Amino acid sequence: MQKKNIVFIAKSLDGFIAGKNGEIDWLHAIPNPDNIDMGYNRLMEEVDAIIMGRTTFETVCGFDIDWPYSKHVFVLSNTLKEVPQKLIRKTTLLNGSPQQILTKIHEGGYFNLYIDGGRTIQHFLKEDLIDELRITTIPIVLGGGFSLFGDLPKPMEFDHIESKVFLNQIVQDCYQRRRQ
Protein backbone atom coordinates (compact mmCIF):
# COMPACT_ATOMS: atom_id res chain seq x y z
CA MET A 1 0.00 0.00 0.00
CA GLN A 2 1.40 3.36 -0.95
CA LYS A 3 1.81 5.70 1.97
CA LYS A 4 1.98 9.44 1.83
CA ASN A 5 2.32 12.18 4.43
CA ILE A 6 1.18 15.55 3.21
CA VAL A 7 1.69 18.96 4.79
CA PHE A 8 -0.89 21.56 3.78
CA ILE A 9 -0.36 24.84 5.53
CA ALA A 10 -0.29 28.60 5.10
CA LYS A 11 2.67 30.76 6.01
CA SER A 12 3.66 34.40 5.82
CA LEU A 13 6.25 35.63 3.30
CA ASP A 14 8.84 35.28 6.04
CA GLY A 15 7.86 31.72 6.88
CA PHE A 16 5.71 32.05 9.99
CA ILE A 17 2.52 30.10 10.61
CA ALA A 18 1.52 32.26 13.58
CA GLY A 19 2.53 35.73 14.72
CA LYS A 20 4.59 36.73 17.74
CA ASN A 21 1.57 36.42 20.00
CA GLY A 22 0.14 33.39 18.25
CA GLU A 23 -2.13 35.51 16.05
CA ILE A 24 -3.51 33.90 12.90
CA ASP A 25 -5.91 36.65 11.75
CA TRP A 26 -3.48 37.60 8.95
CA LEU A 27 -4.31 34.25 7.32
CA HIS A 28 -7.47 36.01 6.20
CA ALA A 29 -5.78 39.27 5.18
CA ILE A 30 -6.76 38.67 1.56
CA PRO A 31 -10.55 38.92 1.16
CA ASN A 32 -12.15 35.76 -0.19
CA PRO A 33 -15.77 36.90 -0.63
CA ASP A 34 -16.78 33.87 -2.69
CA ASN A 35 -15.05 31.56 -0.27
CA ILE A 36 -13.10 29.86 -3.05
CA ASP A 37 -11.43 26.63 -2.12
CA MET A 38 -7.63 26.66 -2.24
CA GLY A 39 -6.96 22.97 -2.39
CA TYR A 40 -8.39 21.97 0.96
CA ASN A 41 -11.32 20.04 -0.51
CA ARG A 42 -9.05 18.07 -2.83
CA LEU A 43 -6.75 17.33 0.08
CA MET A 44 -9.64 16.02 2.15
CA GLU A 45 -10.62 13.69 -0.69
CA GLU A 46 -7.06 12.39 -0.95
CA VAL A 47 -6.32 11.63 2.67
CA ASP A 48 -7.54 8.82 4.90
CA ALA A 49 -6.88 10.62 8.16
CA ILE A 50 -5.38 13.68 9.79
CA ILE A 51 -2.54 13.87 12.29
CA MET A 52 -2.34 16.99 14.38
CA GLY A 53 -0.66 18.18 17.54
CA ARG A 54 -2.44 19.09 20.73
CA THR A 55 -2.10 22.84 20.20
CA THR A 56 -3.81 22.68 16.80
CA PHE A 57 -6.47 20.35 18.21
CA GLU A 58 -7.23 22.70 21.09
CA THR A 59 -7.26 25.68 18.74
CA VAL A 60 -9.84 24.00 16.51
CA CYS A 61 -11.87 22.92 19.55
CA GLY A 62 -11.89 26.56 20.65
CA PHE A 63 -13.46 27.77 17.40
CA ASP A 64 -17.18 28.37 17.65
CA ILE A 65 -17.94 25.89 14.87
CA ASP A 66 -19.04 22.29 14.43
CA TRP A 67 -16.21 19.76 14.23
CA PRO A 68 -14.84 20.53 10.76
CA TYR A 69 -13.14 17.27 9.79
CA SER A 70 -14.74 14.53 7.72
CA LYS A 71 -11.74 12.22 8.21
CA HIS A 72 -10.53 10.62 11.41
CA VAL A 73 -8.17 12.83 13.42
CA PHE A 74 -5.21 11.46 15.36
CA VAL A 75 -4.23 13.91 18.07
CA LEU A 76 -0.64 13.76 19.30
CA SER A 77 -0.19 14.58 22.94
CA ASN A 78 1.82 13.45 25.91
CA THR A 79 -0.46 15.25 28.34
CA LEU A 80 -4.07 14.99 27.16
CA LYS A 81 -5.89 12.08 28.82
CA GLU A 82 -9.19 12.36 26.99
CA VAL A 83 -10.99 14.26 24.27
CA PRO A 84 -14.41 15.93 24.60
CA GLN A 85 -17.23 13.37 24.72
CA LYS A 86 -18.65 14.41 21.33
CA LEU A 87 -15.31 13.74 19.62
CA ILE A 88 -14.62 10.28 21.04
CA ARG A 89 -15.55 8.49 17.81
CA LYS A 90 -13.93 11.08 15.55
CA THR A 91 -10.53 11.35 17.18
CA THR A 92 -7.84 9.13 18.69
CA LEU A 93 -5.19 10.29 21.14
CA LEU A 94 -1.69 9.01 20.42
CA ASN A 95 1.79 9.59 21.72
CA GLY A 96 5.25 8.38 20.84
CA SER A 97 7.83 9.13 18.19
CA PRO A 98 6.62 10.11 14.72
CA GLN A 99 7.64 6.66 13.42
CA GLN A 100 5.82 4.84 16.24
CA ILE A 101 2.74 6.97 15.63
CA LEU A 102 2.80 6.26 11.89
CA THR A 103 3.16 2.53 12.47
CA LYS A 104 0.05 2.51 14.68
CA ILE A 105 -1.93 4.60 12.19
CA HIS A 106 -0.90 2.45 9.23
CA GLU A 107 -1.94 -0.67 11.19
CA GLY A 108 -5.36 0.93 11.44
CA GLY A 109 -5.58 1.07 7.65
CA TYR A 110 -4.88 4.77 7.18
CA PHE A 111 -2.12 5.41 4.65
CA ASN A 112 -2.58 8.85 3.13
CA LEU A 113 -2.20 11.35 5.91
CA TYR A 114 -2.57 15.09 6.32
CA ILE A 115 0.03 16.27 8.82
CA ASP A 116 -1.04 19.47 10.56
CA GLY A 117 0.25 21.77 13.27
CA GLY A 118 3.57 23.56 13.63
CA ARG A 119 5.39 21.30 16.07
CA THR A 120 4.00 18.13 14.52
CA ILE A 121 5.18 19.17 11.06
CA GLN A 122 8.64 20.01 12.43
CA HIS A 123 8.89 16.66 14.23
CA PHE A 124 7.90 14.76 11.10
CA LEU A 125 10.27 16.77 8.90
CA LYS A 126 13.10 16.12 11.30
CA GLU A 127 12.56 12.37 10.86
CA ASP A 128 12.28 12.88 7.08
CA LEU A 129 8.71 11.59 7.13
CA ILE A 130 7.10 14.28 4.96
CA ASP A 131 6.46 13.30 1.33
CA GLU A 132 4.69 16.37 0.08
CA LEU A 133 4.62 20.03 1.05
CA ARG A 134 1.69 22.16 -0.10
CA ILE A 135 2.52 25.62 1.10
CA THR A 136 0.24 28.62 0.75
CA THR A 137 1.96 31.98 1.10
CA ILE A 138 0.06 35.01 2.36
CA PRO A 139 1.71 38.23 1.06
CA ILE A 140 2.61 39.67 4.44
CA VAL A 141 5.95 39.87 6.23
CA LEU A 142 5.10 39.26 9.89
CA GLY A 143 8.52 40.02 11.32
CA GLY A 144 8.40 37.28 13.92
CA GLY A 145 6.34 34.37 15.20
CA PHE A 146 6.24 30.61 15.06
CA SER A 147 8.23 29.25 12.10
CA LEU A 148 6.88 26.63 9.76
CA PHE A 149 10.33 25.08 9.44
CA GLY A 150 12.66 24.19 12.26
CA ASP A 151 16.22 23.07 12.62
CA LEU A 152 17.20 19.93 10.69
CA PRO A 153 20.23 17.68 10.95
CA LYS A 154 20.81 17.92 7.20
CA PRO A 155 19.29 19.53 4.10
CA MET A 156 16.47 17.81 2.20
CA GLU A 157 15.84 18.20 -1.49
CA PHE A 158 12.37 18.49 -2.93
CA ASP A 159 10.95 18.54 -6.45
CA HIS A 160 8.69 21.38 -7.45
CA ILE A 161 5.37 19.97 -8.67
CA GLU A 162 3.21 23.01 -9.27
CA SER A 163 2.45 26.58 -8.28
CA LYS A 164 -0.91 28.30 -8.35
CA VAL A 165 -2.03 31.83 -7.59
CA PHE A 166 -5.36 32.33 -5.84
CA LEU A 167 -7.25 35.63 -5.62
CA ASN A 168 -4.37 37.29 -7.50
CA GLN A 169 -2.46 37.42 -4.22
CA ILE A 170 -1.94 34.03 -2.65
CA VAL A 171 0.70 31.71 -4.06
CA GLN A 172 0.45 27.99 -3.38
CA ASP A 173 3.43 25.77 -4.12
CA CYS A 174 3.49 22.00 -4.10
CA TYR A 175 6.76 20.12 -3.57
CA GLN A 176 7.52 16.41 -3.32
CA ARG A 177 10.38 14.98 -1.33
CA ARG A 178 13.12 13.79 -3.66
CA ARG A 179 14.32 10.44 -2.38
CA GLN A 180 17.31 8.75 -3.99
Add this chain to the structure above:
Amino acid sequence: MQKKNIVFIAKSLDGFIAGKNGEIDWLHAIPNPDNIDMGYNRLMEEVDAIIMGRTTFETVCGFDIDWPYSKHVFVLSNTLKEVPQKLIRKTTLLNGSPQQILTKIHEGGYFNLYIDGGRTIQHFLKEDLIDELRITTIPIVLGGGFSLFGDLPKPMEFDHIESKVFLNQIVQDCYQRRRQ
Protein backbone atom coordinates in the same frame (compact mmCIF):
# COMPACT_ATOMS: atom_id res chain seq x y z
CA MET B 1 11.81 61.33 -9.58
CA GLN B 2 10.36 57.97 -8.72
CA LYS B 3 12.52 55.96 -6.37
CA LYS B 4 12.51 52.22 -5.95
CA ASN B 5 14.46 49.81 -3.81
CA ILE B 6 14.38 46.27 -5.11
CA VAL B 7 15.47 43.08 -3.40
CA PHE B 8 16.41 40.27 -5.77
CA ILE B 9 17.61 37.21 -3.94
CA ALA B 10 17.42 33.43 -3.77
CA LYS B 11 16.39 31.52 -0.68
CA SER B 12 15.81 27.94 0.35
CA LEU B 13 12.29 26.60 0.94
CA ASP B 14 12.81 27.34 4.63
CA GLY B 15 13.89 30.92 4.01
CA PHE B 16 17.68 30.81 4.28
CA ILE B 17 20.04 32.65 1.97
CA ALA B 18 23.10 30.76 3.23
CA GLY B 19 23.53 27.47 5.07
CA LYS B 20 24.66 26.89 8.64
CA ASN B 21 28.30 27.29 7.65
CA GLY B 22 27.66 30.04 5.13
CA GLU B 23 27.46 27.59 2.24
CA ILE B 24 25.76 28.79 -0.95
CA ASP B 25 26.51 25.84 -3.25
CA TRP B 26 22.85 24.71 -2.96
CA LEU B 27 21.93 27.83 -4.96
CA HIS B 28 23.10 25.81 -7.95
CA ALA B 29 21.41 22.55 -6.92
CA ILE B 30 19.16 22.74 -9.98
CA PRO B 31 21.21 22.26 -13.15
CA ASN B 32 20.99 25.17 -15.56
CA PRO B 33 22.94 23.81 -18.54
CA ASP B 34 21.82 26.56 -20.91
CA ASN B 35 22.52 29.20 -18.31
CA ILE B 36 19.05 30.70 -18.67
CA ASP B 37 18.58 34.10 -17.12
CA MET B 38 16.12 34.23 -14.22
CA GLY B 39 15.42 37.94 -14.16
CA TYR B 40 18.88 39.19 -13.32
CA ASN B 41 19.46 40.80 -16.71
CA ARG B 42 16.14 42.65 -16.56
CA LEU B 43 16.95 43.81 -13.04
CA MET B 44 20.31 45.17 -14.17
CA GLU B 45 18.58 47.14 -16.93
CA GLU B 46 16.10 48.58 -14.43
CA VAL B 47 18.42 49.76 -11.70
CA ASP B 48 20.79 52.71 -11.57
CA ALA B 49 23.01 51.29 -8.87
CA ILE B 50 23.51 48.47 -6.38
CA ILE B 51 23.70 48.70 -2.61
CA MET B 52 25.38 45.80 -0.84
CA GLY B 53 26.85 45.03 2.54
CA ARG B 54 30.50 44.40 3.20
CA THR B 55 30.05 40.62 3.52
CA THR B 56 28.47 40.34 0.09
CA PHE B 57 31.10 42.67 -1.37
CA GLU B 58 33.95 40.60 0.05
CA THR B 59 32.27 37.39 -1.10
CA VAL B 60 32.05 38.71 -4.66
CA CYS B 61 35.63 39.99 -4.50
CA GLY B 62 36.68 36.50 -3.47
CA PHE B 63 35.19 34.86 -6.56
CA ASP B 64 37.73 34.12 -9.25
CA ILE B 65 35.91 36.25 -11.81
CA ASP B 66 36.06 39.73 -13.30
CA TRP B 67 34.02 42.36 -11.47
CA PRO B 68 30.49 41.29 -12.47
CA TYR B 69 28.51 44.54 -12.09
CA SER B 70 27.76 46.98 -14.89
CA LYS B 71 26.17 49.46 -12.47
CA HIS B 72 27.84 51.44 -9.71
CA VAL B 73 28.04 49.57 -6.41
CA PHE B 74 27.64 51.27 -3.04
CA VAL B 75 29.29 49.15 -0.37
CA LEU B 76 28.00 49.63 3.18
CA SER B 77 30.60 49.19 5.86
CA ASN B 78 31.61 50.72 9.16
CA THR B 79 35.02 49.07 9.05
CA LEU B 80 36.33 49.04 5.47
CA LYS B 81 38.63 51.99 4.76
CA GLU B 82 39.25 51.37 1.10
CA VAL B 83 38.34 49.10 -1.79
CA PRO B 84 40.81 47.32 -4.09
CA GLN B 85 42.53 49.73 -6.50
CA LYS B 86 40.82 48.28 -9.57
CA LEU B 87 37.38 48.94 -8.07
CA ILE B 88 37.89 52.56 -7.03
CA ARG B 89 35.85 53.96 -9.92
CA LYS B 90 33.20 51.24 -9.78
CA THR B 91 32.37 51.32 -6.10
CA THR B 92 31.77 53.79 -3.29
CA LEU B 93 32.11 53.04 0.41
CA LEU B 94 29.30 54.39 2.58
CA ASN B 95 28.16 54.12 6.14
CA GLY B 96 25.26 55.43 8.19
CA SER B 97 21.64 54.52 8.65
CA PRO B 98 19.73 53.14 5.67
CA GLN B 99 17.90 56.47 5.32
CA GLN B 100 21.15 58.48 5.44
CA ILE B 101 22.69 56.16 2.87
CA LEU B 102 19.70 56.48 0.55
CA THR B 103 19.75 60.26 0.80
CA LYS B 104 23.39 60.35 -0.27
CA ILE B 105 22.78 57.92 -3.12
CA HIS B 106 19.73 59.82 -4.37
CA GLU B 107 21.74 63.05 -4.29
CA GLY B 108 24.15 61.32 -6.65
CA GLY B 109 21.33 60.78 -9.14
CA TYR B 110 20.72 57.08 -8.50
CA PHE B 111 17.06 56.33 -7.84
CA ASN B 112 16.33 52.74 -8.77
CA LEU B 113 18.40 50.56 -6.52
CA TYR B 114 19.13 46.87 -6.18
CA ILE B 115 19.52 46.08 -2.49
CA ASP B 116 21.70 43.03 -1.93
CA GLY B 117 23.13 41.07 0.98
CA GLY B 118 21.43 39.51 3.99
CA ARG B 119 22.10 42.10 6.68
CA THR B 120 21.59 45.02 4.30
CA ILE B 121 18.21 43.68 3.21
CA GLN B 122 17.18 43.16 6.84
CA HIS B 123 18.25 46.69 7.81
CA PHE B 124 16.34 48.21 4.91
CA LEU B 125 13.25 46.10 5.61
CA LYS B 126 13.33 47.12 9.25
CA GLU B 127 13.13 50.77 8.17
CA ASP B 128 10.39 49.88 5.67
CA LEU B 129 12.58 50.99 2.77
CA ILE B 130 12.02 48.02 0.47
CA ASP B 131 9.52 48.57 -2.36
CA GLU B 132 9.80 45.31 -4.21
CA LEU B 133 10.78 41.77 -3.29
CA ARG B 134 11.80 39.39 -6.08
CA ILE B 135 12.41 36.12 -4.34
CA THR B 136 13.68 33.00 -6.04
CA THR B 137 13.05 29.78 -4.13
CA ILE B 138 15.36 26.79 -4.54
CA PRO B 139 13.49 23.55 -3.71
CA ILE B 140 15.64 22.50 -0.79
CA VAL B 141 14.99 22.66 2.94
CA LEU B 142 18.33 23.60 4.46
CA GLY B 143 17.37 23.16 8.09
CA GLY B 144 19.33 26.15 9.34
CA GLY B 145 21.48 29.05 8.22
CA PHE B 146 21.25 32.78 7.67
CA SER B 147 17.63 33.93 7.26
CA LEU B 148 16.51 36.23 4.49
CA PHE B 149 14.04 37.89 6.84
CA GLY B 150 14.74 39.17 10.31
CA ASP B 151 12.76 40.51 13.21
CA LEU B 152 10.48 43.48 12.47
CA PRO B 153 8.70 45.90 14.77
CA LYS B 154 5.41 45.30 12.93
CA PRO B 155 4.01 43.31 9.99
CA MET B 156 4.20 44.68 6.45
CA GLU B 157 1.72 43.88 3.73
CA PHE B 158 2.77 43.27 0.16
CA ASP B 159 0.90 42.79 -3.11
CA HIS B 160 1.67 39.76 -5.21
CA ILE B 161 2.71 40.87 -8.69
CA GLU B 162 3.72 37.69 -10.45
CA SER B 163 5.14 34.21 -10.06
CA LYS B 164 7.26 32.31 -12.57
CA VAL B 165 8.72 28.84 -12.62
CA PHE B 166 12.19 28.35 -14.09
CA LEU B 167 13.70 25.00 -15.09
CA ASN B 168 10.53 23.31 -13.83
CA GLN B 169 11.90 23.61 -10.31
CA ILE B 170 12.65 27.16 -9.29
CA VAL B 171 9.79 29.46 -8.31
CA GLN B 172 10.29 33.20 -8.48
CA ASP B 173 7.76 35.48 -6.82
CA CYS B 174 7.55 39.22 -7.14
CA TYR B 175 5.84 41.31 -4.45
CA GLN B 176 5.38 45.07 -4.09
CA ARG B 177 5.08 46.81 -0.76
CA ARG B 178 1.50 47.90 -0.18
CA ARG B 179 1.57 51.43 1.21
CA GLN B 180 -1.63 53.06 2.42
